[in-house]
Amino acid sequence: MLEVAIRSSRPDLDLAFAAPGGVTALFGPSGAGKTSILRAVAGLATPDAGRIHSDRPLFDSATGLNLPPHRRRIACVFQEPRLFPHLSVAANLRYGQRFAADRPSLPEARLIEILGIGPILGRRTATLSGGEAQRVALGRAILAAPRLLLLDEPMTALDAPRRAEIMTCLERLRYETGLPMLLVSHALDEVVRLATTLVMIEGGRLRAAGPVADLLADPALAETLGGREAGALLAGRVAGRDPDGLTRIDTAAGPLWLPQALVPGVAMRLRVRAADITLALTRPEGLSALNILPVTVTALVPDGQGPGVTVRLDCAGAPLLARITARSCAAMALRPGLPVWAVLKALSIAGAG
Amino acid sequence: MAGWLPPEALTALALSLRVSLWATGLSLPFGLAVAWLLARRRFPGHGLLNGLVHLPLILPAVVTGYLLLLAFGRRGVIGGWLHEVLGVTLAFRWTGAVLAAAVMAFPLMVRAIRLSLEAVDPRLEEAAATLGASRLAVFATVTLPLILPGLLAGAVLAFAKAFGEFGATITFVANIPGQTQTLPLAIYTFLQVPEGEGAALRLVLVSIAIAMTALGLSELLARRIARRVGRR
Numbered sequence: 001m002l003e004v005a006i007r008s009s010r011p012d013l014d015l016a017f018a019a020p021g022g023v024t025a026l027f028g029p030s031g032a033g034k035t036s037i038l039r040a041v042a043g044l045a046t047p048d049a050g051r052i053h054s055d056r057p058l059f060d061s062a063t064g065l066n067l068p069p070h071r072r073r074i075a076c077v078f079q080e081p082r083l084f085p086h087l088s089v090a091a092n093l094r095y096g097q098r099f100a101a102d103r104p105s106l107p108e109a110r111l112i113e114i115l116g117i118g119p120i121l122g123r124r125t126a127t128l129s130g131g132e133a134q135r136v137a138l139g140r141a142i143l144a145a146p147r148l149l150l151l152d153e154p155m156t157a158l159d160a161p162r163r164a165e166i167m168t169c170l171e172r173l174r175y176e177t178g179l180p181m182l183l184v185s186h187a188l189d190e191v192v193r194l195a196t197t198l199v200m201i202e203g204g205r206l207r208a209a210g211p212v213a214d215l216l217a218d219p220a221l222a223e224t225l226g227g228r229e230a231g232a233l234l235a236g237r238v239a240g241r242d243p244d245g246l247t248r249i250d251t252a253a254g255p256l257w258l259p260q261a262l263v264p265g266v267a268m269r270l271r272v273r274a275a276d277i278t279l280a281l282t283r284p285e286g287l288s289a290l291n292i293l294p295v296t297v298t299a300l301v302p303d304g305q306g307p308g309v310t311v312r313l314d315c316a317g318a319p320l321l322a323r324i325t326a327r328s329c330a331a332m333a334l335r336p337g338l339p340v341w342a343v344l345k346a347l348s349i350a351g352a353g
Numbered sequence: 354m355a356g357w358l359p360p361e362a363l364t365a366l367a368l369s370l371r372v373s374l375w376a377t378g379l380s381l382p383f384g385l386a387v388a389w390l391l392a393r394r395r396f397p398g399h400g401l402l403n404g405l406v407h408l409p410l411i412l413p414a415v416v417t418g419y420l421l422l423l424a425f426g427r428r429g430v431i432g433g434w435l436h437e438v439l440g441v442t443l444a445f446r447w448t449g450a451v452l453a454a455a456v457m458a459f460p461l462m463v464r465a466i467r468l469s470l471e472a473v474d475p476r477l478e479e480a481a482a483t484l485g486a487s488r489l490a491v492f493a494t495v496t497l498p499l500i501l502p503g504l505l506a507g508a509v510l511a512f513a514k515a516f517g518e519f520g521a522t523i524t525f526v527a528n529i530p531g532q533t534q535t536l537p538l539a540i541y542t543f544l545q546v547p548e549g550e551g552a553a554l555r556l557v558l559v560s561i562a563i564a565m566t567a568l569g570l571s572e573l574l575a576r577r578i579a580r581r582v583g584r585r
Contacts, residue, residue: 070491078480082477082480144485
């Protein structure tokens with residue numbers, strides 16, 4: 001469990017949060033102070049005051065404790081790979097091993113397999129592509145046997161296919177190493193796919209913190225998360241494939257269908273963006289949309305300015321968000337407690353449950 | 354070569370090589386430390402240290418030699434202590450010639466090393482620290498390998514400068530054959546006598562050969578290191 005409570009004037013930071021294990025995302029716009037927080041946790045920067053604990057005290061301005069980075073056992077993957085140019089790929093990968101007190105959370109052979117870097121181990125770092133170099137950097141961090149892994153926007157410098165590769169690697173590593181991770185990101189899709197806990201930062205202050213699914217469905221945060229990007233997560237399990245090729249996923253609120261072929265029995269999280277939900281007072285008939293769920297309105301949050309309203313819905317216990325216009329809201333006479341139908345125009349798989 | 358060069362010229366050549374190698378070898382750790390301080394640390398007196406290091410480069414060599422004599426002579430503040438406590442005498446000895454050569458070559462060495470230190474990406478050192486390397490380990494496994502070409506360049510420059518040192522040496526340790534008469538002093542001495550011109554000319558050729566060899570050797574090494582370091 002990572003606990004951070006720090007204050008500094010340059011950069012301007014004053015916040016406290018806890019990361020209960022799993023993957024915690026530090027999310028916020030550029031310049032919000034995410035990287036500064038990460039550097040303070042790593043010991044690369046010293047805050048003016050506060051405490052940082054990661055199972056044990058790392059920094060405490062009250063007692064004067066400030067462990068240097070190499071004694072914190074916190075490895076870091078940065079935006080750029082930072083591979084050592086005078087060492088081969090294999091030597092880079094094993095760099096941290098000689099300083100490590102424990103064995104890494106994953107055997108080296110398995111790690112190389114997950115990262116797919118076996119064929120490039122003998123190469124010089126200068127010949128690697130950006131994606132390859134970043135995967136080596138990720139492996140190097142894990143082989144240093146850290147107790148916490150910091151990821152400072154490790155995918156920003158990469159193009160979309162390379163980004164997807166790293167994301168898949170991270171999902172595997174999260175699952176197989178069980179290593180707690182702190183991910184700095186300003187891309188909501190990364191957060192939704194990888195993180196369990198979300199810590200939202202704005203101007204060096206804490207905006208909100210909690211489980212990803214809860215914050216994502218909080219209408220008050222919809223604007224910060226980027227109006228259109230706001231939405232919710234539905235947990236489900238792959239039930240099977242229908243003869244026409246659609247895959248059925250059972251959720252607490254009812255079955256949903258996706259065009260992708262998925263392995264039956266696998267638990268997963270589905271992401272529904274608020275902008276992709278249409279509301280109806282009666283169950284719609286003669287509609288091409290397949291995925292229609294009965295829901296209950298729990299709250300209405302009008303935009304400060306502008307014609308939009310964010311409607312918070314209860315979907316068999318799971319929170320959902322819908323973005324509609326104030327005009328429709330008035331015409332339908334929506335109010336908390338009213339049962340309505342939610343037409344899900346688009347669904348995406350957010351990651352394994 | 355014995356017949357080609359007069360014996361006193363051979364002695365001077367051997368002495369010069371010995372003095373330059375010692376001067377280079379001894380000043381290397383200090384040069385590295387000072388270059389690191391100047392490149393990586395900000396402290397009160399940073400400018401003063403920088404100026405002090407560069408002083409031998411801008412002062413007349415005779416002035417540097419005289420200052421050395423004042424400080425390191427038998428009755429000098431440091432020289433007296435060295436003589437009393439450690440039994441080491443520098444003035445008018447070959448060891449003094451080593452000191453004079455080292456001091457004169459020091460600014461060139463520090464400049465070369467400092468430049469290479471400033472070229473090292475501090476983000477690599479940060480990465481090494483988060484992977485568990487202590488500051489010393491970071492220096493040994495990341496910084497040092499990366500500045501090796503600069504270190505080598507600094508050493509060669511210092512060697513060349515030490516080999517050619519004249520003014521400070523003759524002022525501090527005089528021109529004693531077999532003791533402090535280095536190659537440049539020998540050339541100067543040969544030029545003072547009418548029949549010495551031939552020997553002087555031969556010594557000039559020898560100096561050129563040594564300088565070129567040192568330069569070529571360093572180029573070769575630097576290229577190999579650069580390949581290993583991945584700069585090219």
